[in-house]
Amino acid sequence: MSPRTTPVRFDEAGPLALSLARSVADEEFMVLLVRDVRGRFTLIVDDREQSVDENRERWHAALVEQLTPYVTGRPLTLASQMITADALLNSKRAAPDTLRPSGGAGSVRLLDNTVVGEDWANVSTPGPEVDGTRTHRTALYGFKGGVGRTTATAMLARRLADDGNIVLVVDLDLESPGAGPLLAGPNGLPRNGIVDHLVEAAVGSADGLELVTRTGYAPRSRSGELWVAPARGQGTDGVPYAYVDKLNRVYADLPGSSFADRLADAVEACERAVTLGDSGRRPDVVLLDSRAGIHDVAAVTISRLCDLALLFGADSAQTWAGYGDLFAAWQSSGRAPDIREKLRMVASMVPDTVHHSMDDYLDAFTARSYECFTALYDELAPGEPPSAADEGARYAFAPSEKDDSAPHHPIPVLFEPGLVGLGAGDSRNWQDRAFVKAAYGEFLDTAVRLITAGPGDEEGTR
Structure with a gap:
């Protein structure tokens, strides 16, 4: 050579x-x-x-x-x-x-x-079991911001509560908190937030924090409840809330306590706080509103904390380049088989006009999404069956482009100008308006089915 x-x-x-x-x-x-x-x-x-x-x-x-x-x-x-x-x-x-x-x-x-981002490759089972069962966690993530992820989180939370579930929304978008004020209003937040737990846990002082609040939303089902754990708390009267100073310290790995472990502990602490709340019931569903980008929060949320990850994106070069980089990292680390089946793509801000129909847009989106996701799928030789010949070998995972249950197949959220600037804590039940239902109808139906489905039950019965 x-x-x-x-x-x-x-x-x-x-x-x-x-x-x-x-x-x-x-x-x-x-x-x-x-x-x-x-x-x-x-x-x-x-x-x-x-x-x-x-x-x-x-x-x-x-x-x-x-x-x-x-x-x-x-x-x-x-x-x-x-x-x-x-x-x-x-x-x-x-x-x-x-x-x-x-x-x-x-x-x-x-x-x-690595210095950062190592948890993209550290895939593990999320959450502890209680009495043989475990709260279902769904992450909502977008490679880029501005795709309507937080509004979709609020819509999904209200729908799940309407169906009789105890729902907890955890705002993990620490650099740009939004889910807390949107669901509880700026004056309805608890004293503390996720950032407080991360900081206090680092010095062994996380007990006694007020991390969650039950929102004022009244679900259609009497058994439903909607709780939120904000990234940023409301603070204590007379004491300045030093959010930026706290945020500057949360990501460090400490001796015997990694950032990933402390974030997992914070989410579990929020779940326990709901269990100690009004009804004494633990959450049925936790929605994790993750920050955008290839960041440690997103890495821990998707790889470690969730059962289902809804990946938001518009049909743009930035979307596919970003997800392509992420999928290539999972493939090269050998973690693709561990994570791919809990992913599902969401096509956000889908147009539906005379000049640009929803069907045409989704056809193009699906083709590009499939091309991107093939990095995570197994390659089959022509005529090769999806299962290996050797006894005990794992089944190949190679869905077709048209497989509407595959991770790459998009769940649409329609673009609607009226959704821009929805008020925090709006009590007028904006989710019941016709244009909101039209925009989120298919997304909500599909997401609820995926969240509430048991093993082998794609129809989604609890």
């Missing part, structure tokens, strides 16, 4: 490192590819069952030659020389190389260390 005349760049280093790791695994070694916070790679090879003496210099030279400057000072490390080899090689944070063909004794896993 001739030497490079230009330096390796970050985008090239990943595929090159993975290719080198696979070549070592093809020689029947278990390998772990570790990337540090600067993007540099170390290849750890498990040599405890067979010697690597004749290969060591060759592997080391290839790593240095092909990856510099994206290699560490020790680009090749042997498990036999490590005290904690098993803990590292079997780390739960290490993702398997799902794109490497199966077969043979070798294997590749990737351990990616």
